[in-house]
Every structure is written in C-alpha cells, then in structure tokens.
Amino acid sequence: MSFRVAEFYSGIGGMHFALKKANIDSQVVRAFDINTVANDVYKHNFPNIPVMQRSIEALPMTMFEALRADLWTMSPPCQPYTRQGLQRGSEDTRAKSFLFIIELLAKLQKKPKYLLVENVAGFEKSDTRAVFLRQLVRVGYRFEEYLLNPLQLCYPNSRTRYYLLAKLDAEPRECSDDEEFPAHFKHAVPGADLIAPASNSDGHVDFEKGIWHHDEVRQVKQFLQELTKDEAAPYRLSQKVLEKHGYVHDVVTPEDRRTCCFTKGYTHYAEGTGSILQLEGVVGTDEMTLENTRYFTPREVANLMGFPEDFSLPAGTTIKQGYRLLGNSLSVSVVSVLMDYLVRRM
Numbered sequence: 599m600s601f602r603v604a605e606f607y608s609g610i611g612g613m614h615f616a617l618k619k620a621n622i623d624s625q626v627v628r629a630f631d632i633n634t635v636a637n638d639v640y641k642h643n644f645p646n647i648p649v650m651q652r653s654i655e656a657l658p659m660t661m662f663e664a665l666r667a668d669l670w671t672m673s674p675p676c677q678p679y680t681r682q683g684l685q686r687g688s689e690d691t692r693a694k695s696f697l698f699i700i701e702l703l704a705k706l707q708k709k710p711k712y713l714l715v716e717n718v719a720g721f722e723k724s725d726t727r728a729v730f731l732r733q734l735v736r737v738g739y740r741f742e743e744y745l746l747n748p749l750q751l752c753y754p755n756s757r758t759r760y761y762l763l764a765k766l767d768a769e770p771r772e773c774s775d776d777e778e779f780p781a782h783f784k785h786a787v788p789g790a791d792l793i794a795p796a797s798n799s800d801g802h803v804d805f806e807k808g809i810w811h812h813d814e815v816r817q818v819k820q821f822l823q824e825l826t827k828d829e830a831a832p833y834r835l836s837q838k839v840l841e842k843h844g845y846v847h848d849v850v851t852p853e854d855r856r857t858c859c860f861t862k863g864y865t866h867y868a869e870g871t872g873s874i875l876q877l878e879g880v881v882g883t884d885e886m887t888l889e890n891t892r893y894f895t896p897r898e899v900a901n902l903m904g905f906p907e908d909f910s911l912p913a914g915t916t917i918k919q920g921y922r923l924l925g926n927s928l929s930v931s932v933v934s935v936l937m938d939y940l941v942r943r944m
C-alpha cells in the first residue's frame with residue numbers, strides 16, 4: 599500500500615476508523631498517544647498498528663522523518679480552546695505538543711502532502727490557529743477551514759467541531775508574525791451531501807435549531823441497543839440524581855432526532871455533557887422514573903458518533919472510561935467525508 603498515514607493524538611482511533619469509512623487504500627504507519635487506556639483500546643481495534651506511547655514533543659526529528667507519511671492526522675488536546683475553559687490558547691501547557699509540530703513542519707526534509715486537524719469550536723478564535731496558519735503559508739500548504747456538525751449528515755447528534763485540511767501544493771511565501779487570517783469557515787464540503795445550517799441575522803451559524811427538526815435526520819431509536827432489564831441496570835440514573843438534577847438534564851426520546859454532544863464528563867456532570875434517554879412517555883409531561891429513564895450506553899454514543907459495528911472496547915474497560923474516551927474522540931462520519939475530499943478532490 600502506498601498511501602502512508604501517521605495518526606497523532608490517536609486516542610481510540612477515530613481518525614483511523616474515518617480513513618476506513620472513506621475507503622482510502624492506506625496504511626497507518628504509526629499512532630501516537632500518551633494515554634495508556636486509549637492506547638489499549640486502539641491496539642484492541644487495530645492490533646497490527648504500532649502505537650507510540652510518548653509525548654509527541656519529546657520525540658526526535660529523525661522519528662518524524664522516518665515515518666515518510668503522506669497524511670498526518672491530528673486532534674490535539676482541546677482544553678486550551680474550550681469555551682468552558684480558561685481559553686489560554688498557546689499559553690496553556692497542553693498546547694505545547696501541537697506548537698512543537700507546527701515548528702517541526704518548517705524543518706522537515708520531506709513534509710507530509712496532506713494534513714487534517716480536528717479541534718473544538720473555539721480553536722478558530724485562538725492564537726494557536728494564527729500561529730499554525732502563518733506556518734502553513736510559509737511552508738507552502740494551501741488550506742481550508744471548516745466548522746461542521748454531524749447533524750448535517752443526518753446523525754441525531756450535535757458536535758460542532760473545527761477542521762482544517764491542508765495540501766502541500768502552494769508556493770511558500772513570507773508571512774509576518776502579525777498577519778491575521780479572515781474567519782472564513784466553510785459549512786459545506788465539495789461533493790458531499792450535507793444539510794446547510796441556519797444563519798441568524800448577525801451571521802451566527804446555528805446547526806442545532808436549523809437542523810434538528812429536519813425530517814431527514816435519523817431518529818435516535820436507530821442508534822439504540824436493545825437492553826434487558828439487567829443489562830440496562832448500570833445505565834439507570836439514581837433516584838437522587840433524578841430528583842436533584844432531573845430538570846437540568848437534556849432529555850430525549852427514541853423518536854427524537856437529536857442528542858447533545860457527549861463529552862468526557864458524561865454521567866459525571868448533569869448539565870451540558872450529553873443527553874439522557876426517556877424510553878416511554880412525553881418529555882416534560884410524563885414523569886421521569888427509574889424505570890423509564892437511562893443514560894446512553896458507550897456503544898450507543900459510539901453509534902451516534904459514526905463508529906462502525908466492529909469497533910469495541912476491550913473487556914475490562916469501565917463504563918466511565920468508555921464515556922471519557924468517546925467524549926474525547928470525534929465524529930467518524932464527518933471526518934470520513936473530509937478525508938474523502940482532502941485526498942481525492944481538494
């Protein structure tokens with residue numbers, strides 16, 4: 599196989615699953631991540647791929663050269679850029695490894711032809727984005743930036759994310775440290791069938807209001823497991839949580855065509871970490887009870903994020919670990935559409 603891929607910040611392999619989904623004849627030559635639990639999941643799903651458990655910024659230049667990869671996929675840590683966080687951007691120590699990669703791009707003898715970066719919405723306003731784009735211009739990458747949501751692909755799950763695609767086919771040019779880049783973020787991928795989001799009068803793009811009553815978006819029930827009473831038991835909300843936090847949860851039914859973004863804090867915090875499922879009755883009218891309400895299972899969250907049926911968590915992974923890893927991962931479906939475009943048409 600000639601098309602070589604290096605997967606940085608590989609986690610549980612969202613990028614690798616997206617490559618497969620996009621049917622790109624390729625070989626992941628190495629995956630990189632410091633998280634041992636994530637690496638176990640990666641190796642469980644891709645036993646033949648070498649996974650390097652070292653901080654990216656501690657690796658020698660020769661190692662990057664030796665990869666001879668055509669595509670580098672990267673989902674660097676998002677904490678420096680999340681809206682809920684301090685938004686310290688490049689000042690945050692967790693941005694260090696990505697800044698290291700940005701610097702490295704100028705030094706490599708053989709640069710990857712393609713780059714694909716995924717991060718949270720918020721990254722597009724950061725100083726790291728500006729540093730990155732300046733480097734791409736200096737090195738000779740042509741790039742496109744996107745803000746996309748899996749709702750646009752009819753998945754009933756909201757997860758707005760920033761994506762950058764880059765191809766090494768531009769003339770390198772000088773670029774000062776003050777150069778700014780316009781906020782041109784695309785919401786449509788050439789050649790792909792995505793629902794357009796709604797734009798408010800102030801230009802603010804609203805994926806959720808605009809799409810989640812759309813008839814084409816699939817119903818939540820298509821992504822659910824059939825669980826026996828015993829199987830469902832670990833996913834029940836406790837009486838205490840129902841009474842104390844029931845009203846702040848985002849509640850959906852199997853007939854709905856939406857769920858909120860599942861984050862790594864799902865089930866740990868009630869608000870803003872993902873939806874809960876009311877299996878019977880009408881939300882807000884019928885009472886939420888221990889019998890008719892539960893959390894989505896990690897398998898269901900994976901389904902909503904576009905992971906294939908053959909994805910699995912190794913025996914021994916706790917439910918909490920499953921939520922944490924999936925919450926950190928990505929929409930396989932959205933990324934596969936972007937990869938298809940990047941490699942075949944951009």
Ligand SMILES: C[S@@+](CC[C@H](N)C(=O)[O-])C[C@H]1O[C@@H](n2cnc3c(N)ncnc32)[C@H](O)[C@@H]1O
Binds near residue numbers: 608631673676
């Ligand atoms: C947003 S997650 C990416 C998840 C991945 N795309 C997936 O599908 O699961 C960021 C990942 O970067 C890893 N990471 C953070 N800092 C790192 C570093 N300095 N070197 C290598 N990996 C790092 C974390 O362990 C985490 O798994």
